[in-house]
Amino acid sequence: MNRTVAVLGPSTYSEEAAAWLLQGTDWRLVPCKTIADVFESTLSGRTAFSVVPVENTFEGSVSLHIDWLVNEADLPIQTEWVYPIHVNLMSLPQFDGEWRRIRKVLSHQVAFAQCRRFLNEHLPEAELEAVGSTAEGARLVGERGDPYTAAIGPATAGARYGLKLLAPAIQDHKNNFTRFVLAGKEPMDPLRPEGRGEQARKTTLLLMPGEDFPGGLHQLLSAFAWRRLNLTKIESRPTKRQLGTYYFYVDVDASMESVLLRGAVEEIRAVGCDVRVMGSYPTYGFPEEKA
Numbered sequence: 001m002n003r004t005v006a007v008l009g010p011s012t013y014s015e016e017a018a019a020w021l022l023q024g025t026d027w028r029l030v031p032c033k034t035i036a037d038v039f040e041s042t043l044s045g046r047t048a049f050s051v052v053p054v055e056n057t058f059e060g061s062v063s064l065h066i067d068w069l070v071n072e073a074d075l076p077i078q079t080e081w082v083y084p085i086h087v088n089l090m091s092l093p094q095f096d097g098e099w100r101r102i103r104k105v106l107s108h109q110v111a112f113a114q115c116r117r118f119l120n121e122h123l124p125e126a127e128l129e130a131v132g133s134t135a136e137g138a139r140l141v142g143e144r145g146d147p148y149t150a151a152i153g154p155a156t157a158g159a160r161y162g163l164k165l166l167a168p169a170i171q172d173h174k175n176n177f178t179r180f181v182l183a184g185k186e187p188m189d190p191l192r193p194e195g196r197g198e199q200a201r202k203t204t205l206l207l208m209p210g211e212d213f214p215g216g217l218h219q220l221l222s223a224f225a226w227r228r229l230n231l232t233k234i235e236s237r238p239t240k241r242q243l244g245t246y247y248f249y250v251d252v253d254a255s256m257e258s259v260l261l262r263g264a265v266e267e268i269r270a271v272g273c274d275v276r277v278m279g280s281y282p283t284y285g286f287p288e289e290k291a
């Protein structure tokens with residue numbers, strides 16, 4: 001099997017997070033410029049897996065990426081982990097004014113979400129321009145050559161594109177975690193990221209109700225409830241087929257091997273709701289820093 005993993009990069013948070021997960025293994029990261037390129041490389045078989053950020057502690061899901069997994073890239077989730085993100089404000093070396101004079105900031109939408117308060121407070125006038133990755137933002141600051149345009153992202157991206165550090169750790173919360181998934185057709189080998197949390201198993205399901213009726217969602221949820229299956233997430237997303245129709249994206253704290261979860265899925269299907277198993281996989285934690 002081709003032991004490669006596609007990831008946004010080089011010098012992105014996804015690359016950093018994937019390197020942490022795969023430390024001590026012989027998996028090789030293949031940096032891609034956009035998330036579309038990441039998925040495309042796995043769908044075409046050039047890489048075995050794609051790594052994607054799917055959720056951020058404070059703003060919730062990265063809907064765009066989840067929609068990719070649901071609608072475009074039929075790749076089962078094989079592993080999930082959370083990774084802490086430290087965001088830096090960086091500019092061309094010749095900028096030497098107050099932060100307020102920065103007119104534009106380039107970054108990935110998730111990084112903006114993680115620094116909302118800092119940006120409102122210190123750069124209230126700056127226009128935020130979302131680009132394909134934090135590294136792409138840093139690259140563009142270098143390429144455009146405007147000293148009043150800054151980037152927020154990993155220090156490695158700043159170093160790669162010749163930027164200087166204006167402010168370190170500008171994320172709004174100390175324990176700023178992003179959830180990443182690794183998706184691909186084959187199961188991933190068991191991993192042991194150094195000294196990090198117990199691995200639990202989790203299953204992601206997509207529930208697609210056949211019809212809309214009062215109590216419909218309650219009926220689906222009761223299949224989990226009486227079996228005491230814990231849901232760690234539920235989100236409704238538009239089906240994109242008809243306005244006002246939704247599917248439910250559900251994370252369950254159990255493996256698909258579990259008799260109880262199999263029973264719940266069977267029951268839900270029997271009452272006319274389509275169920276797609278998006279993956280049943282180990283999840284790895286990262287210890288929180290003490291406040």
Ligand SMILES: O=C(O)C(=O)Cc1ccccc1
Nearest residue numbers: 012013014108110111133134
């Ligand atoms: O653009 C990047 O560096 C990414 O990997 C996406 C991202 C951005 C911010 C937090 C986590 C992931």
